[in-house]
Amino acid sequence: MNLLEVRNLRVNYRSYWYTYHVLNDVSLQVSQGDKVGLIGESGSGKTTLLKSILQILPPQGRIVSGEVLWKGTDLLKVSKDYVTNVRRKEVGMIFQDPLGALNPVFKVKEQFLDILRHSHSDHDKSDHLSLAEELLRSVMLPDTARVLESYPFQLSGGMRQRVIIAMALASARDLLLADEPTTNLDVTIQDQILRLIGELVVKRGLSMILVSHALGMVAKMTHRVYVMYAGSIVEEAPTLKLFSEPLHPYTSMLIESAPRLASTRLGEGIKGNPPDYRYPPSGCRFHPRCPYATGICKEVRPPNVEVSKHRYVACHMYSEGAGGG
Amino acid sequence: MMVMQDDDDSSRGSEALLTVRNLKKYFRTSKGLVRAVDGVTFSMSTGETLALVGESGSGKTTTAHVIMGFYTPTEGLVMYKGINIGIPIEKRPLSLKREIQIVFQDPATSLNPKKTVKDILETAVKVYGEGVKLERFKTILELMSYVGLSEEHLFKRPTEIGGGEKQLVALARALAVNPAFIILDEPTSALDVSAQSKVLRTLLKIQRDRGVSYLLITHDLGVVRNIASRVIIMYLGKICEEASTDEFFGRPTHPYTQMLLSSIPAMTEEDERILPTRIESRGEIPSAINPPSGCRFHTRCPYAMEVCRKEEPPAFNVGGSSHIVNCWLHSSNTRV
Amino acid sequence: MSSDYSAVARKEREVRLENLKRAWFRFSRNKLAVAGLVIFVTIVTMASLAEYITPYPSHAGLYINFKEKYQPPNPNHILGTDMYGRDVFTRVVFGFRYALMMVGVVLGIVVPVGTVLGLLAGYYKGTLIDHVINGASEVFVAVPPLVLALAICSVLEPNVLNALLAITLMWWPWYTRMIYSVTSSLRNEPYVWAAKALGMRTTTILFKELLPNMLGPILTKATLDASWVIIIGASISFVGLGAQPPTPDLGTMLSEYCRYLPAYWWMTLGPLLGIVALVLSFNLMGDGFRDVFAGE
Numbered sequence: 001m002n003l004l005e006v007r008n009l010r011v012n013y014r015s016y017w018y019t020y021h022v023l024n025d026v027s028l029q030v031s032q033g034d035k036v037g038l039i040g041e042s043g044s045g046k047t048t049l050l051k052s053i054l055q056i057l058p059p060q061g062r063i064v065s066g067e068v069l070w071k072g073t074d075l076l077k078v079s080k081d082y083v084t085n086v087r088r089k090e091v092g093m094i095f096q097d098p099l100g101a102l103n104p105v106f107k108v109k110e111q112f113l114d115i116l117r118h119s120h121s122d123h124d125k126s127d128h129l130s131l132a133e134e135l136l137r138s139v140m141l142p143d144t145a146r147v148l149e150s151y152p153f154q155l156s157g158g159m160r161q162r163v164i165i166a167m168a169l170a171s172a173r174d175l176l177l178a179d180e181p182t183t184n185l186d187v188t189i190q191d192q193i194l195r196l197i198g199e200l201v202v203k204r205g206l207s208m209i210l211v212s213h214a215l216g217m218v219a220k221m222t223h224r225v226y227v228m229y230a231g232s233i234v235e236e237a238p239t240l241k242l243f244s245e246p247l248h249p250y251t252s253m254l255i256e257s258a259p260r261l262a263s264t265r266l267g268e269g270i271k272g273n274p275p276d277y278r279y280p281p282s283g284c285r286f287h288p289r290c291p292y293a294t295g296i297c298k299e300v301r302p303p304n305v306e307v308s309k310h311r312y313v314a315c316h317m318y319s320e321g322a323g324g325g
Numbered sequence: 326m327m328v329m330q331d332d333d334d335s336s337r338g339s340e341a342l343l344t345v346r347n348l349k350k351y352f353r354t355s356k357g358l359v360r361a362v363d364g365v366t367f368s369m370s371t372g373e374t375l376a377l378v379g380e381s382g383s384g385k386t387t388t389a390h391v392i393m394g395f396y397t398p399t400e401g402l403v404m405y406k407g408i409n410i411g412i413p414i415e416k417r418p419l420s421l422k423r424e425i426q427i428v429f430q431d432p433a434t435s436l437n438p439k440k441t442v443k444d445i446l447e448t449a450v451k452v453y454g455e456g457v458k459l460e461r462f463k464t465i466l467e468l469m470s471y472v473g474l475s476e477e478h479l480f481k482r483p484t485e486i487g488g489g490e491k492q493l494v495a496l497a498r499a500l501a502v503n504p505a506f507i508i509l510d511e512p513t514s515a516l517d518v519s520a521q522s523k524v525l526r527t528l529l530k531i532q533r534d535r536g537v538s539y540l541l542i543t544h545d546l547g548v549v550r551n552i553a554s555r556v557i558i559m560y561l562g563k564i565c566e567e568a569s570t571d572e573f574f575g576r577p578t579h580p581y582t583q584m585l586l587s588s589i590p591a592m593t594e595e596d597e598r599i600l601p602t603r604i605e606s607r608g609e610i611p612s613a614i615n616p617p618s619g620c621r622f623h624t625r626c627p628y629a630m631e632v633c634r635k636e637e638p639p640a641f642n643v644g645g646s647s648h649i650v651n652c653w654l655h656s657s658n659t660r661v
Numbered sequence: 662m663s664s665d666y667s668a669v670a671r672k673e674r675e676v677r678l679e680n681l682k683r684a685w686f687r688f689s690r691n692k693l694a695v696a697g698l699v700i701f702v703t704i705v706t707m708a709s710l711a712e713y714i715t716p717y718p719s720h721a722g723l724y725i726n727f728k729e730k731y732q733p734p735n736p737n738h739i740l741g742t743d744m745y746g747r748d749v750f751t752r753v754v755f756g757f758r759y760a761l762m763m764v765g766v767v768l769g770i771v772v773p774v775g776t777v778l779g780l781l782a783g784y785y786k787g788t789l790i791d792h793v794i795n796g797a798s799e800v801f802v803a804v805p806p807l808v809l810a811l812a813i814c815s816v817l818e819p820n821v822l823n824a825l826l827a828i829t830l831m832w833w834p835w836y837t838r839m840i841y842s843v844t845s846s847l848r849n850e851p852y853v854w855a856a857k858a859l860g861m862r863t864t865t866i867l868f869k870e871l872l873p874n875m876l877g878p879i880l881t882k883a884t885l886d887a888s889w890v891i892i893i894g895a896s897i898s899f900v901g902l903g904a905q906p907p908t909p910d911l912g913t914m915l916s917e918y919c920r921y922l923p924a925y926w927w928m929t930l931g932p933l934l935g936i937v938a939l940v941l942s943f944n945l946m947g948d949g950f951r952d953v954f955a956g957e
Contacts, residue, residue, distance in 0.1 A: 016690070041517040042488075156609055186380035187544055188606040191588030195605075213517060216590035243593050255592070257522040259547035261574065262595045266551050269523035273487040393858060414857050422860035435851035439873040443673070448869060452860045462666055479669065480676040495855070502859055 001072055003207055004030040009066030011052050020277035022048050024231040030207050037218035038211045040228035043274055046211045050177050055083050088118040092172025094164055096180040101164050102152040108163055109148035119171040135166040158189040179211045215258050219243050227251045230275050230285040236312040247313045250286050342538050343369040348401035350387050357614040361387040363562035374539040376553035382610050384562040385542045389508045393427050426499035430511035432491035436483040442494050443479045449501035468497040472527050489520025510542045525552055558582050561621040568648040577601050578643055578650045581622045687953045694949025700942035708757035720747035721755040723907045734927050741927035749931035755909040756935055763894045764887045767828050772883050775836025780867045783844025798834035814902035824903035843875050877954030884947035888940040895936055911935050
């Protein structure tokens with residue numbers, strides 16, 4: 001049984017006038033110990049997907065259909081308390097914005113204990129402080145007393161991110177969701193944080209979903225990748241395979257576009273813009289920007305085809321009896 | 326500033342476009358004196374792309390803003406085509422302002438959110454003469470098509486177009502005054518990869534067609550690899566290493582440079598191979614208020630020696646075409 | 662090329678129209694704001710056509726007909742008559758004129774002056790200009806508004822003009838302060854630096870780059886302030902330092918008529934209703950404008 005399985009998830013956002021059709025039949029699986037990457041441009045629905053899994057969508061967001069199976073239980077069908085419990089004790093999340101994730105007016109200690117009160121409600125309260133210290137040491141913040149007595153602004157960006165990881169670990173017994181965990185951090189600090197996350201995930205036997213638009217980071221940290229475009233998963237592949245031989249036109253153009261260290265060959269970029277979610281393109285959502293698009297792409301949504309073991313691609317070029325090559 | 330007078334002539338060189346000599350910029354804050362830029366010397370010739378690379382607090386952006394005249398230097402000399410430009414932007418003559426333009430990191434904030442693309446470009450075109458409305462309009466359309474924007478963007482506001490397109494508008498706006506030198510302040514770091522390559526290609530095209538020189542401020546070595554001809558690595562207000570791009574990626578020499586390169590998550594094995602012997606990143610970037618003594622990198626350097634803690638390393642030429650490293654490990658080479 | 666240009670000029674007009682339509686759409690979503698607008702337009706129309714639509718235009722000023730005094734509301738005098746036999750409804754409609762004039766004059770001076778001073782002080786934050794402007798505004802803010810107005814009106818001759826002067830003097834600092842705080846944060850936006858780098862003149866930066874970003878809060882504040890101008894203007898008149906009888910000013914009327922309460926209540930009711938209607942319309946419209954700009 002998979003630890004987490006998302007099936008055919010559809011999510012809309014509503015404003016006063018419009019409905020934004022964001023997630024379009026998204027399916028994904030994470031098994032025990034899996035390190036999964038989720039890549040795509042900003043606005044492709046990566047964060048929405050994570051938030052839908054935890055059901056922390058903003059009030060405008062609505063899960064229209066689909067299933068989110070957590071250890072076999074559909075989280076969309078159970079009580080709020082059940083989901084809250086999963087969020088507090090089983091799944092940890094590292095958010096995108098390291099400044100926003102900590103409340104500036106409370107000391108780290110108060111915020112940390114607040115989290116532990118929920119995540120470790122079965123422990124005695126007096127244990128919580130030593131638990132917090134232990135977690136801080138595990139993220140390489142040895143001076144725990146000073147960190148706990150600090151306000152967030154008194155810590156450097158790297159230290160804040162370590163604190164956030166420690167807090168996420170408190171509630172992550174099974175799965176860690178990391179949403180762009182190193183944005184706004186310097187390259188050398190980013191490297192330290194990534195190594196730390198990598199080590200912790202292995203040491204604690206966690207599964208992980210890493211969301212990022214930095215392809216290199218995903219290449220380094222995961223062994224399986226989902227590629228998202230405009231709210232759909234267009235390709236799924238083992239990480240090494242994906243970067244060496246991408247199948248979906250979007251994936252290959254995306255990888256081509258990234259400036260490389262090894263060569264001065266610049267990709268063409270992808271023409272056009274991501275679609276307007278109010279009026280998403282019919283058929284394959286990528287067809288208006290795809291150089292290989294044919295008639296069928298405009299009309300029929302490409303099925304998810306298993307092209308080889310563990311490799312799925314949603315493109316008509318790979319489905320039988322249709323499309324070009 | 327007086328100290329600089331004597332070697333002024335030798336620095337002028339063949340035809341330096343920009344010369345920065347012993348530039349220092351300190352900021353007074355409530356916590357103490359921030360030494361953002363602390364004695365930086367380099368020069369640029371016409372038509373080249375020089376990349377100033379560093380992490381936050383390295384002083385790369387401050388250097389660029391001093392060149393722009395957003396700040397005045399605390400000490401040192403900034404010469405553009407032989408003229409001292411260490412003066413605030415308000416005091417610069419229009420002809421000088423026109424020569425030097427800047428493209429900012431985040432086009433969402435560098436374009437006025439209340440104006441349409443046409444209005445943004447029109448005010449830029451108007452700066453150098455009102456002209457006839459029709460002519461102005463023609464210029465705007467030419468600029469837009471030159472950077473690869475279609476006419477349909479004309480009446481859109483920045484919030485209504487994509488990030489890459491916004492940055493192209495910012496580029497078109499800079500080009501409106503026909504500059505000879507453009508400072509690119511992290512021009513692609515707010516963009517998605519697909520938009521990024523479009524902007525980089527346009528930058529290369531502009532340089533090819535118009536011979537514009539670029540000073541590229543960035544932390545992204547992938548971008549450096551693709552558009553820069555020379556690289557300067559900065560750390561805490563000082564220069565660590567300077568080399569041509571090929572030389573730099575072929576033989577990164579300063580321990581900090583090596584750490585920086587090792588920290589980049591490589592996407593493919595091909596990229597992995599170009600990275601140097603791994604120096605694992607450790608420690609935090611110290612504060613520019615109390616920078617470490619001697620070599621500023623010694624607190625994080627795995628090879629730090631006694632001399633590094635005490636004396637600041639001078640520049641050593643490690644061969645190649647002016648490959649310069651400020652590091653005591655290379656003291657067997659000739660001093661620059 | 663010229664045909665090309667006219668096509669684009671047409672497109673530009675279309676886009677402007679489209680933006681206006683969208684703004685109206687946002688405004689009209691707020692039904693109360695629309696009601697406010699309707700009341701406001703009605704009042705403006707009535708006030709500007711007062712001579713033609715009121716039943717007894719001559720009753721506005723000095724007019725005495727003791728035969729018809731103290732009449733309660735009736736078909737001939739829908740709001741009754743006062744102690745001199747004047748039609749209260751007619752006087753209230755003429756009273757709108759003074760109220761609207763007061764709003765127009767006060768805001769017409771206060772908004773531009775306050776805005777320009779705020780822009781200058783904010784843009785040159787930390788310089789002498791900033792200190793002078795902010796120093797001056799602090800002096801005016803420190804004096805309680807009504808006290809200052811009363812002082813001016815009692816030292817000078819109490820009339821409408823001096824009342825306006827008094828209100829204007831105490832009002833501009835609030836605009837200056839609002840614009841000052843917005844400007845001093847916006848002036849470090851990269852687009853302002855880009856404008857400087859391009860070589861734009863300071864006036865261009867102030868009025869073409871910065872000002873458009875503040876129009877929303879300015880318009881909203883001005884609308885909400887309009888109701889305060891009316892209330893304060895009425896208060897000054899009420900205590901006898903503004904317009905003098907027989908001027909049909911709403912505040913003056915209120916102070917004259919309230920002496921006849923409670924027996925002749927309709928006399929007070931007329932100007933009171935007038936003030937409430939005006940103040941309400943401005944407040945409702947102000948909320949609507951806030952919605953328009955918040956939705957952008």
